[in-house]
Each structure stands twice: as structure tokens, then as C-alpha cells.
Amino acid sequence: MDVNKEEKVLIIGAGGQIGVELLEELNKLYGSSNVVAADVKQSPAFANNAFEVLDVLNKERLLEKVKKHQIKQVYLLAALLSATAEKNPLYAWQLNMQGLFNVLELAKEGHIQKVYWPSSIAVFGPTTPKQNTPQYTVMEPTTVYGISKLAGERWCEYYFLKHGIDVRSIRYPGLISYKSAPGGGTTDYAVHIFHEALKTKSYECFLSEDTALPMMYMPDAIRATIEIMHAPAEKIKIRGSYNLGGISFNPKQIANEIRKHIPDFKIAYKPDFRQQIADSWPQSIDDRETQTDWGWKNTYQLPQMVSSMLDNLK
Ligand code: SER
Numbered sequence: 001m002d003v004n005k006e007e008k009v010l011i012i013g014a015g016g017q018i019g020v021e022l023l024e025e026l027n028k029l030y031g032s033s034n035v036v037a038a039d040v041k042q043s044p045a046f047a048n049n050a051f052e053v054l055d056v057l058n059k060e061r062l063l064e065k066v067k068k069h070q071i072k073q074v075y076l077l078a079a080l081l082s083a084t085a086e087k088n089p090l091y092a093w094q095l096n097m098q099g100l101f102n103v104l105e106l107a108k109e110g111h112i113q114k115v116y117w118p119s120s121i122a123v124f125g126p127t128t129p130k131q132n133t134p135q136y137t138v139m140e141p142t143t144v145y146g147i148s149k150l151a152g153e154r155w156c157e158y159y160f161l162k163h164g165i166d167v168r169s170i171r172y173p174g175l176i177s178y179k180s181a182p183g184g185g186t187t188d189y190a191v192h193i194f195h196e197a198l199k200t201k202s203y204e205c206f207l208s209e210d211t212a213l214p215m216m217y218m219p220d221a222i223r224a225t226i227e228i229m230h231a232p233a234e235k236i237k238i239r240g241s242y243n244l245g246g247i248s249f250n251p252k253q254i255a256n257e258i259r260k261h262i263p264d265f266k267i268a269y270k271p272d273f274r275q276q277i278a279d280s281w282p283q284s285i286d287d288r289e290t291q292t293d294w295g296w297k298n299t300y301q302l303p304q305m306v307s308s309m310l311d312n313l314k
Contacts, residue, residue: 001230007113008034010071012056012103013078014046015039018118018172020180021222022075023049029226036069039078045180056099059106066111073229075116076103082122083274084184085145096148100155107165115167116229119153119241121214122146123171126280133214133282135243135289142280153240160239168228169241173214173285175221176305178312186277187213190254193267194309197258202266206274209252209267212283216246217300217308224296231294238289246298247305248284257306 009026013019014037026035027048037046038054052065056078065071078099085092106112124133125140141147149171159165174187182188189205190213196203216224224244228236249257255267290296300308 001227002232003029003230005030005034007072008036008070009073009075010036010038010066010069011075011077012038012054012062012099013076014049015041015043016077017175017177017180017182018218018221018225019075019077020045021177021218022077022225025222025226036065036071038065056102057095059102062102063106063111066106071112073114073116074103074107074112075225075229076100077118079118079148080145081183081185082120082143082145082277083186083188085148086143086273086277089144092144093148096145097151100152104155104159104165104167107167108159108163113166114229115156115165116225117152117156117167117169119149119169119171120146121171121173121281121285123150123153123241124280124282128282130283132284132286133243134286135238143277146280156241157239166233167239168236169239170224170228170244170290171241171285172221172244173216173246175216175218176309177218178309179218186274186281187215189251190215193251193254193258194313197262197265198310198313201262201264202268203255204268204270205251206270206272207251207278208271208275209269210250211275211278212248212250213278214246214248214282214285216244216298217305220246220298220300227296228294235294237293242290242293242296243285243287244290244296245285245287247300247302249302253302254306257302258310260303261307261310
């Protein structure tokens with residue numbers, strides 16, 4: 001892996017579900033004095049790092065912080081997720097798009113050398129093939145989050161093609177983690193279910209029992225993020241965003257797996273507006289380009305992920 005410890009790193013949205021864990025890993029790779037955490041508010045997770053209060057929509061302040069810390073790499077994780085975005089579509093569009101433009105423009109102006117920006121399975125829509133969804137396929141997302149991610153992917157490729165910006169991106173599936181809580185996603189049930197299973201041995205799921213979605217355990221997702229960012233540039237052939245396949249399961253299957261550890265765990269189903277979002281997304285992902293181009297391999301399957309989540313949350 002190609003780690004240049006001279007390059008200082010900024011994580012924007014460091015207090016979020018991905019940010020907290022990515023910060024830990026980047027601290028190990030670069031040393032905490034070379035990693036700066038930025039978010040709209042302070043968090044105990046930033047104890048070892050320099051911290052900056054930052055709203056990514058404020059480009060001037062972003063530039064000031066980039067200069068102050070001599071940042072070379074930016075991980076832009078600040079965004080509204082699918083369910084929250086539907087409640088405030090115009091703000092979601094502004095945050096998700098303008099935040100990206102601010103970072104890409106600073107890269108174009110030569111202040112930043114490398115950018116990481118996450119995309120999502122939400123770029124796909126109801127007209128996309130649902131099983132083993134390929135990298136290249138019909139993409140007509142129906143959520144504001146998905147529209148912003150698809151547009152963002154196109155802009156990332158545009159800045160690479162027109163301005164040579166080294167921007168790298170992954171389409172994350174639903175991410176399952178115990179260190180940090182998710183916020184505002186449609187796949188979040190697969191995290192809440194563990195907390196409730198341990199606390200009350202019961203869970204009311206906001207998706208129906210047979211709603212299969214692509215998911216991934218956070219250690220795999222963090223490893224993917226680190227691997228794509230440290231792969232030699234010539235291996236990154238896709239400058240929009242890479243499909244990332246992990247595990248695929250539905251609420252009934254994860255509940256059955258939890259029951260192997262907590263036999264009297266009960267689940268009830270009460271689908272809400274998030275059902276429609278989930279129904280528009282793929283059920284499983286084909287990531288052969290990702291495997292071929294930079295050697296990606298997922299490790300956690302459903303049983304290992306469930307045991308690990310329960311052990312760690314206990
Ligand atoms: N986990 C995200 C969400 O549900 C998808 O990228 O919004």
C-alpha cells in the first residue's frame with residue numbers, strides 16, 4: 001500500500017458513522033498528528049486529533065483550514081442520507097452537491113492533491129436490475145439522496161477528465177457498525193436491530209421482512225476506503241464510483257441469525273416511508289470491476305458480522 005506519511009489528511013464529517021472509524025484507521029496509518037477531524041460539532045472520538053468546526057458549505061473557511069494544516073488529502077463524508085434527505089430535499093441537494101463542489105474546486109485550484117468522496121447503492125433506481133446489479137446499468141434514482149450521489153459521481157469523473165483531479169469513490173452498501181451510530185439512512189434498521197435485541201429482545205422493523213438490500217460490515221468498508229485511496233493511480237480506472245458488493249440479506253434473515261445467539265428475540269414489521277426507498281434499490285451488487293482493478297475482496301459474511309456485532313455491543 002502506497003502511504004505517504006508526509007501528506008496531511010482532513011476528514012470532513014469525522015463524527016459520522018464512517019468518519020469515526022476511518023479516523024481511527026487513518027491515525028494508525030499516518031499518525032494522529034497528521035490527521036485533522038472536521039465536523040459541525042466536537043466529539044470525544046476526536047480526542048487524539050486536531051479538530052476544526054467546519055460547515056462544508058463554507059468554502060472560505062474550508063480553504064483556511066486546508067492551508068492552516070497543509071492538508072493534501074480530503075475525505076468528504078459530510079452528507080444527508082436517504083431518509084433524512086427526503087424530509088428536506090433542497091437542503092440535502094445543497095449540502096451533498098455544494099459540499100462536493102467546494103472540495104473539488106479547492107483541488108482544481110491546487111490546494112488539495114487527493115479527494116475521497118463516497119457514493120452509494122442509492123444511485124440505482126426502480127428500473128435497475130435488482131440482482132447482482134452491475135457497475136454499468138440503467139440508473140434512474142428516485143430519491144433526492146440517490147440523485148445527488150449520481151450527479152456527484154458524474155462531477156467526480158468530470159473533474160478527473162477535465163482537470164486531472166485525483167478523486168476516488170466507492171458506492172457503499174448499507175453499513176453496519178457498533179462503534180458509531182448511523183444517522184438517517186434506510187439501511188439503518190440493520191444496526192438498530194442489534195441494540196434493541198440486546199436491550200429488549202425485540203425490534204419493530206421499518207422495512208418488510210423480505211426486503212433484501214446490499215450491506216457491509218464496517219471493518220470491510222473502512223478497509224475498502226483505505227485500499228482505494230492508497231492504490232496506485234493507474235489502477236483506478238473508474239473515476240465516477242466503484243460498485244462494492246458485501247453481504248445481501250433481508251430483515252427476516254438477519255433476525256434468524258440473531259436468534260442463534262438470542263433465541264427468544266422477536267421481530268415485528270411496520271414498514272414506513274423508507275420501504276419505498278428500499279424497494280427502489282438493488283438487492284445485491286456485482287463488483288467484478290472493483291475486484292479486478294484494485295483487488296477488492298469482502299471478508300465478513302452474515303454469521304460472522306452478527307456474532308461480531310453482538311459481542312462488541314454487549
Ligand atoms: N446507507 C445509506 C442509506 O440508507 C445508503 O447509502 O441512506
